[in-house]
Amino acid sequence: MADPSTSPPLTRESVAAARELIKPFVHRTPVITSSSLSALASDVGAGAGPGPESEGEAGAGAGGGKAKPKAKPKLRLWFKCENFQKVGAFKARGAFHAVERLKREPGWLEGGGAKKGVVTHSSGNHAQALSLAARANGIHAYIVMPSISAPPKIAATKGYGAKVVFSGSTSVEREAVTTKVIEDTGARLVPPYDHPDIILGQGTLGLEFQEQVEAMIAEEHEKEKTTGEKGGETTRKKRKGLDAIIAPCGGGGMLSGVALSCEGTGIRVFGSEPSFQGADDAKRGYESGVRVEAVSSLTVADGLRTPLGRVPWSVIYERRLVAGFYSVSEAEIIRALRLAYERLKVVVEPSSAVPLAVALYNEDFRAMVEREAGEDGWDVGIVFSGGNVSLEALGKLFSENSEVAK
Template sequence: MTPELVSLADIEAARERLRSVVRTTPIEPCRPLSAKLGGPTWLKCENLQRAGSYKVRGAYVRISRLSEEERARGVVAASAGNHAQGVALAAGLCKTRATVFMPMGAPLPKVAATKGYGARVEFAGNTVDEALVAAQEFAERTGAVFIHPFDHPDVIAGQGTVGLEILEQRPDVQTIITGIGGGGLISGLAVAAKALRPDITVIGVQAAGAAAVPPALRAGRPVRIPSVATIADGIAVGRCGDLTFAHISKLVDEVVTVTDEEISRALLMLLERGKMVAEPAGSVGVAALLAGHIQVKTPVVAVVSGGNIDPLLMLRVIEHGLSAAGRYLHVNVRCADRPGQLAALLSLIAEKRANVLDVAHQRHDPRLHLGEVEVELSVETRGAEHSDQLVSALRAAGYEVDVDTTFS
């Protein structure tokens, strides 16, 4: 039996409930994407929402609609971070206690923020799905009300208020693109968009290492994928919900996937060109547009759904993004083991206006010939074309050069 879908009236009621709770986040132009797509492209900045993501919208609607008796029992949730913070903030506003189960590897800033909003944090399992099981068991054992991160009408209605704002801010929008984890955001957004503007195209994006929706659409029902592995922890969900699948299968026009390399590249572009801090899960829509995976009608609005990124992960992602954009080059150069050879090599690199980051000298590898040395170099360049020019110059100078394509 197909679940009943959330209605536009539900989302409008949620908007009234949220009016004094959440901020109407800005929509900002994205010039690099506008140039690439040949038409206006805008970013809906939910990374600037309270608690750093759209999740507080659905969490507050759900918790605020509980009875006094239910609130007295407390609430429990499971999340890698954003839903956790949304529930913790909403529970505090609604004056009920919250317990949140998080995977063992949840980013420490998200854990600290969740505690900072007043929730008690428990760790369970290595994935959001495993934490969900623990949270549901806790609810059955204690009577606490389980606040599902995506598969509940109130949560979907709350997230759908993002769609209402987009249509008010950019009434000329032709395409809306956003990430999909469990599917709550795109479900609510699609209800609002299709009800008010049936001609709008709604596109969902998943991380390739956590893409549960495409096989579900092929099977005609939600299916669990065997493993989840992606830097986009906020959408690392192994199975979409029954209710969200009903919305996605009926209202969403297309679902595509992006790799971690493409996500890294998008984060780097948002940081460099947009002066915007986003987390991997929040940038997958931008990644799909940047990678050219979809043909879209402009104006386009891409939802940047969250900005809660661990600074250590940000450092790794920036390095990964630079590498994926061809701006880091890792090479092994063989040359004669003679005085002055390393200086000559480094001088040539400097002449080509590249910046050496790391150097390692290797004399004792059995693969090397007598009188030969291998120099491992990490080099910062201006991009893929500059990297190619540098490698060509080294080879033209007589060096044997191997490019490490696995470096990131």
């Protein structure tokens, strides 16, 4: 991968430059809305039934203590559909930007860089993204994948032309095999999130998101003028675009990139994580001031089992470009996932449902919006990070959690 010291500065302007660099290679993914999900998010309890946490609170209230009133913020939800991106996830953005930057490193191509290739270790979306970016540029790609990786993901990675090298499942085992590949081939490492070039590439979705929502709101205003609609006119006149974006956080490459894309705009960016088995490492680190460097969780949001990286931490915490973190339970993720399927008719993976679950169920987030937005409410962007999930996995997930998904 290109030397980080040669990377552009981590700024909104650099995200804009990255967008121009990868424009020929990635999709401008759509933004969609749902009046029914916005209505649910604006209602007490999100209209989807109590979860385990809220049931416990209700029981405590019935036993003598007064239950805390549920927040009732006014939320208008906008969904950025990176599940429609190449390889089915936002990861294509960072991979293509990293490869384009590497191609511009003096002497790399002349020294046989394309033949030596690139390498990474990944069992999921980054594996496929780097494989595609390498193939599009005539570069060899080596992908180290745990032997227990899902067969469809292995097949997809091979289908993009990469040479798959198997390893054990632990990070130590994966990194050891990756080091051996580098020694044997001279391939350049392209990490999944902990590098400025990756972060800048992922941040391009944030720029698109802002522009798309601004255009859609402007179109709403024009329609009101044409049709003569008056309902809510005073509030709508104040609206120009997004007030906040909630993005899922695993290694933090995408969240930190989105935060950079919003720097100086007044748009607040929030991270979202599962709480199961300590998968909310970024939240815990953010609140304590010390980055958590290891995570061991089998959360259903499998794309978010990675600890927050060093470079993303510098953007998210040290520069305070992320306004805060919120976490949700497994039951809440599953219910949000089901709502996305039923109301939006889109295929998303569990990790994508985490920010939606925050908007629907996290009382701390909802109370904050109610307090700070008041009657005007907020236009909140939800990042659907990807849609790479098998029908078999979905069927098993919903059948095993049929009650909590209701």
